[in-house]
Amino acid sequence: MINILYTGNYKIWDGLVISILSMVKHTKQPLNIYFFTMDLTDINAKFLPLNKNHEDYINKILKEVNNESQFTIIDVGDMFRENLINSINLKNHFTPYAMLRLLAAKVDAIPDKIIYLDTDTIINQDISKMFNIDISNYELGAAKDAYNWSSIKRWGKWYFNSGTLLLNMKMIRETGMFDRALNLVNKKRMLYADQDALNITCQKLLKLPLIYNSKSKWHKDIVVHHFCNVRKNGNWFHRIKPWEVDLVKTKMSVYDDILDDFIERKSKQDYPKI
Numbered sequence: 001m002i003n004i005l006y007t008g009n010y011k012i013w014d015g016l017v018i019s020i021l022s023m024v025k026h027t028k029q030p031l032n033i034y035f036f037t038m039d040l041t042d043i044n045a046k047f048l049p050l051n052k053n054h055e056d057y058i059n060k061i062l063k064e065v066n067n068e069s070q071f072t073i074i075d076v077g078d079m080f081r082e083n084l085i086n087s088i089n090l091k092n093h094f095t096p097y098a099m100l101r102l103l104a105a106k107v108d109a110i111p112d113k114i115i116y117l118d119t120d121t122i123i124n125q126d127i128s129k130m131f132n133i134d135i136s137n138y139e140l141g142a143a144k145d146a147y148n149w150s151s152i153k154r155w156g157k158w159y160f161n162s163g164t165l166l167l168n169m170k171m172i173r174e175t176g177m178f179d180r181a182l183n184l185v186n187k188k189r190m191l192y193a194d195q196d197a198l199n200i201t202c203q204k205l206l207k208l209p210l211i212y213n214s215k216s217k218w219h220k221d222i223v224v225h226h227f228c229n230v231r232k233n234g235n236w237f238h239r240i241k242p243w244e245v246d247l248v249k250t251k252m253s254v255y256d257d258i259l260d261d262f263i264e265r266k267s268k269q270d271y272p273k274i
Helices: 010-026 052-065 077-083 096-106 169-175 177-187 193-201 245-251 256-267
Strands: 002-007 031-037 070-075 113-117 121-123 140-143 164-168 205-208 224-226 235-239
Touching (some): 002 010, 002 096, 010 031, 010 121, 010 256, 031 052, 096 169, 096 177, 096 193, 164 169, 169 177, 177 193, 245 256
Parallel strands (some): 002 031, 002 113, 031 070
Antiparallel strands (some): 121 224
16 A cells, blocks of 8 residues: 655645546555645635545545545644644745645554655656655655755755655654654744755655656656646746646646546536535
8 A cells, every 4th residue: 555645725626636647547556645634714715625525536536546545635624723823934925734744743544654745746657666665764755956046045955845755654753853843833934834844854864866856847757747846938937737737738748648637527527616
């Protein structure tokens, strides 16, 4: 069983579907996928969670490939309010949902080893290649952030991007790494709050090749393609996301089959509406 974790609210729904469609294209082993969400409409009317209809729909996709696979939505709203509601980083250019991964050690259902993925990822090879990497002596495995120039404090340092992480939850619970990260995001304002906190608090890091978090042009060796720096016409201020299907198709045709599958599914009545 390959364990996967995503986080977010209803606005990333299309991205989640595309990411999972790409995963089951390449991975036929059973997938155990978790999704952290919460209702924060008291803070922002757009902060709506995914619901049982979304859960059932993803399970339908998974079981088309392997009947042992499963998708589970976990509402971490109470845990968020207990641990993060007063964070100094609650309001920044990311939504509060970006910090939910830091709660993973507190959720008993999360297994000892799991891959965390942002929902703007497309899987380009069998995800088991990442999951099977031995991290028994490390808290986590991550790839270097090739675009860490945005803060002079990071220049010349090995700084990882937290969009894809291979997590040794057993060790993280033992060392208290995520607890230290939570304490940091609560008290210290940071540009990339949860990502910066993970870089600061991780003491046992396995440096992974960029193929596990490739952030720009497609090439055949990519395992996880992370669409956080794929740009439209070289414009840094418009970064294409997988759910912008027409734009993705103009950049690369390699994902056309996945995106066409997504478009067809979205056009049908059983596709959960937001």
